Amino acid sequence: xxxxxxxxxxxxxxxxxxxxxxxxxxxxxxxxxxxxxxxxxxxxxxxxxxxxxxxxxxxxxxxxxxxxxxxxxxxxxxxxxxxxxxxxxxxxxxxxxxxxxxxxxxxxxxxxxxxxxxxxxxxxxxxxxxxxxxxxxxxxxxxxxxxxxxxxxxxxxxxxxxxxxxxxxxxxxxxxxxxxxxxxxxxxxxxxxxxxxxxxxxxxxxxxxxxxxxxxxxxxxxxxxxxxxxxxxxxxxxxxxxxxxxxxxxxxxxxxxxxxxxxxxxxxxxxxxxxxxxxxxxxxxxxxxxxxxxxxxxxxxxxxxxxxxxxxxxxxxxxxxxxxxxxxxxxxxxxxxxxxxxxxxxxxxxxxxxxxxxxxxxxxxxxxxxxxxxxxxxxxxxxxxxxxxxxxxxxxxxxxxxxxxxxxxxxxxxxxxxxxxxxxxxxxxxxxxxxxxxxxxxxxxxxxxxxxxxxxxxxxxxxxxxxxxxxxxxxxxxxxxxxxxxxxxxxxxxxxxxxxxxxxxxxxxxxxxxxxxxxxxxxxxxxxxxxxxxxxxxxxxxxxxxxxxxxxxxxxxxxxxxxxxxxxxxxxxxxxxx
Amino acid sequence: xxxxxxxxxxxxxxxxxxxxxxxxxxxxxxxxxxxxxxxxxxxxxxxxxxxxxxxxxxxxxxxxxxxxxxxxxxxxxxxxxxxxxxxxxxxxxxxxxxxxxxxxxxxxxxxxxxxxxxxxxxxxxxxxxxxxxxxxxxxxxxxxxxxxxxxxxxxxxxxxxxxxxxxxxxxxxxxxxxxxxxxxxxxxxx
Numbered sequence: 001x002x003x004x005x006x007x008x009x010x011x012x013x014x015x016x017x018x019x020x021x022x023x024x025x026x027x028x029x030x031x032x033x034x035x036x037x038x039x040x041x042x043x044x045x046x047x048x049x050x051x052x053x054x055x056x057x058x059x060x061x062x063x064x065x066x067x068x069x070x071x072x073x074x075x076x077x078x079x080x081x082x083x084x085x086x087x088x089x090x091x092x093x094x095x096x097x098x099x100x101x102x103x104x105x106x107x108x109x110x111x112x113x114x115x116x117x118x119x120x121x122x123x124x125x126x127x128x129x130x131x132x133x134x135x136x137x138x139x140x141x142x143x144x145x146x147x148x149x150x151x152x153x154x155x156x157x158x159x160x161x162x163x164x165x166x167x168x169x170x171x172x173x174x175x176x177x178x179x180x181x182x183x184x185x186x187x188x189x190x191x192x193x194x195x196x197x198x199x200x201x202x203x204x205x206x207x208x209x210x211x212x213x214x215x216x217x218x219x220x221x222x223x224x225x226x227x228x229x230x231x232x233x234x235x236x237x238x239x240x241x242x243x244x245x246x247x248x249x250x251x252x253x254x255x256x257x258x259x260x261x262x263x264x265x266x267x268x269x270x271x272x273x274x275x276x277x278x279x280x281x282x283x284x285x286x287x288x289x290x291x292x293x294x295x296x297x298x299x300x301x302x303x304x305x306x307x308x309x310x311x312x313x314x315x316x317x318x319x320x321x322x323x324x325x326x327x328x329x330x331x332x333x334x335x336x337x338x339x340x341x342x343x344x345x346x347x348x349x350x351x352x353x354x355x356x357x358x359x360x361x362x363x364x365x366x367x368x369x370x371x372x373x374x375x376x377x378x379x380x381x382x383x384x385x386x387x388x389x390x391x392x393x394x395x396x397x398x399x400x401x402x403x404x405x406x407x408x409x410x411x412x413x414x415x416x417x418x419x420x421x422x423x424x425x426x427x428x429x430x431x432x433x434x435x436x437x438x439x440x441x442x443x444x445x446x447x448x449x450x451x452x453x454x455x456x457x458x459x460x461x462x463x464x465x466x467x468x469x470x471x472x473x474x475x476x477x478x479x480x481x482x483x484x485x486x487x488x489x490x491x492x493x494x495x496x497x498x499x500x501x502x503x504x505x506x507x508x509x510x511x512x513x514x515x516x517x518x519x520x521x522x523x524x525x526x527x528x529x530x531x532x533x534x535x536x537x538x539x540x541x542x543x544x545x546x547x548x549x550x551x552x553x554x555x556x557x558x559x560x561x562x563x564x565x566x567x568x569x570x571x572x573x574x575x576x577x578x
Numbered sequence: 579x580x581x582x583x584x585x586x587x588x589x590x591x592x593x594x595x596x597x598x599x600x601x602x603x604x605x606x607x608x609x610x611x612x613x614x615x616x617x618x619x620x621x622x623x624x625x626x627x628x629x630x631x632x633x634x635x636x637x638x639x640x641x642x643x644x645x646x647x648x649x650x651x652x653x654x655x656x657x658x659x660x661x662x663x664x665x666x667x668x669x670x671x672x673x674x675x676x677x678x679x680x681x682x683x684x685x686x687x688x689x690x691x692x693x694x695x696x697x698x699x700x701x702x703x704x705x706x707x708x709x710x711x712x713x714x715x716x717x718x719x720x721x722x723x724x725x726x727x728x729x730x731x732x733x734x735x736x737x738x739x740x741x742x743x744x745x746x747x748x749x750x751x752x753x754x755x756x757x758x759x760x761x762x763x764x765x766x767x768x
Contacts, residue, residue, distance in 0.1 A: 371681070
């Protein structure tokens with residue numbers, strides 16, 4: 001009997017890669033894609049790594065594919081933007097060994113800076129897209145993606161959303177296929193994309209998509225399920241499950257391949273149902289094509305472009321049902337916050353005191369943008385803190401940024417921040433950059449990176465020195481400082497923002513949640529000494545609250561003993577015990 | 579069997595994910611189809627988090643929608659109140675009677691509601707426990723979530739022995755005995 005296991009969508013994609021005989025996997029962590037790599041690395045048959053960014057990861061997979069083995073790159077949707085340069089061109093090169101990009105979208109914005117739809121990127125890159133609806137399909141479609149990649153000589157995207165990536169469901173396990181390596185043959189016309197060769201390959205790209213669109217009418221993963229034909233839905237992915245839940249008797253065309261679309265199959269389905277709905281989250285990718293063929297259907301007139309869908313959305317908007325539920329209670333919001341003992345809080349408390357504005361970046365430290373810290377003014381994308389600060393200086397002059405710094409994490413700095421720092425040095429910036437070095441990729445759940453000294457498989461490796469890297473680029477003023485040494489940090493920040501040259505402060509202290517940082521130390525409030533001044537409360541540590549008389553109390557189950565509150569207390573009313 | 583809907587809500591970092599793993603384990607052991615939907619990433623940093631667990635003969639969607647939950651397991655009482663409207667009319671709330679102030683309360687922008695348990699009891703079937711106090715009796719405050727599982731298990735249709743087996747297979751090996759003791763304490767509590 002075959003074994004069934006409950007798996008996260010991401011775990012199932014990893015299993016699919018394993019069963020498909022994948023030999024190389026490269027990725028950069030990003031919610032909701034991270035667990036793909038964290039599970040792939042459990043299979044010793046696959047070489048799996050963290051790359052410094054998604055472009056590098058994509059190129060590593062391309063190289064492996066050209067050499068003749070099955071290879072995968074995985075990333076969140078904004079990572080697809082970073083990888084889009086190689087993606088657009090490898091679409092022309094195609095695949096020798098199967099080449100798959102796992103892209104995870106985030107409708108509803110659980111942990112992202114925008115709500116983009118990767119299917120649209122793939123469509124412009126002329127890359128086929130498979131979209132599973134549950135964990136079992138996540139595994140099956142991943143395997144299929146490798147088959148299609150080799151059959152049609154194309155990279156293939158497997159697209160998930162947060163709701164699939166982070167949902168668990170049963171998966172039937174199968175053995176790994178041992179796929180022999182494809183022979184490598186030197187072929188510049190296919191693999192060297194210069195104008196003359198790319199012209200020829202563009203013909204292949206167009207023919208390939210046309211052929212696949214025709215073949216897709218017979219793909220088993222594109223399923224027309226005829227029941228009551230008064231209403232028909234064209235849908236895919238997680239939204240398919242909402243259709244099944246809300247209208248189990250409706251006819252459904254479930255698309256497993258969402259690009260290119262099987263036109264004849266869709267025309268046939270549309271002709272057999274009286275009223276046709278297109279039910280797809282985010283962009284009207286399917287809807288616009290179907291409408292362009294002169295087919296009457298309803299999509300975004302009824303269903304939103306924003307956020308996640310639900311079964312209740314169909315019940316209300318298609319069936320006209322009124323969903324009777326109690327009104328939600330009016331309760332205080334609970335937004336995410338920096339953890340107790342987080343070194344970023346200590347750093348930000350100093351910047352707040354100095355009235356500094358932060359050009360921010362992507363990571364836990366983005367939470368410095370909200371109350372009570374309010375020190376981050378801008379957040380765009382990975383690496384943008386340093387370059388946006390540079391842009392402000394060039395626009396308004398060096399005095400304008402004397403109360404600004406760029407704030408970027410260690411992993412983010414290595415991702416793309418280092419390029420921006422090169423630009424600062426080259427173009428004679430005077431900005432100050434704080435690298436918030438917490439020895440990990442924090443927000444995504446503690447992944448190693450090129451400066452931690454450990455690889456994805458846990459083995460030790462060379463740790464890139466951020467200090468020497470900055471020095472090598474040409475930054476004269478590079479200083480390392482402990483994030484919890486608030487006096488030294490204050491002195492340094494004051495001195496370096498005043499300087500008319502580029503400075504980098506590497507503000508070090510490991511993430512409080514790292515296992516290596518587990519501590520028994522706690523801070524204890526001494527109410528008899530407390531003057532109720534509130535200085536300790538200003539940085540907003542969630543372990544600190546006030547008793548009814550206004551004195552401070554510290555929750556011993558939350559406190560990590562970082563001592564920031566103790567250092568801020570002028571009356572010795574907080575002490576630290578081991 | 580019609581699909582059963584369970585929600586686990588709490589504050590990011592409280593360990594709701596481990597609870598959903600254990601629930602997933604017991605449901606699979608009983609031979610049901612199951613889907614669990616979790617929140618990872620930014621919200622795990624002290625934000626309001628919710629996990630959906632659905633099981634039955636065949637489960638399509640992975641989320642529980644408003645008015646559909648049979649059981650709401652809340653690791654913190656404000657979070658119970660926040661999600662109470664997801665419950666069916668005869669649904670049960672199992673709530674850890676603990677207060678964790680959200681940052682909006684800490685900064686004075688909002689007030690932490692008074693008498694939450696009483697408010698919930700007006701409309702719902704509520705089982706309130708102080709799991710943190712029980713956990714401290716066992717010498718480890720962090721084990722409170724397994725105590726809550728014990729409380730919930732007593733109100734669900736699975737065999738106690740099987741719960742203990744699933745716990746043994748799910749938690750880190752060094753903590754098996756502690757987790758089993760916590761489960762037993764929760765099971766015997768109310």
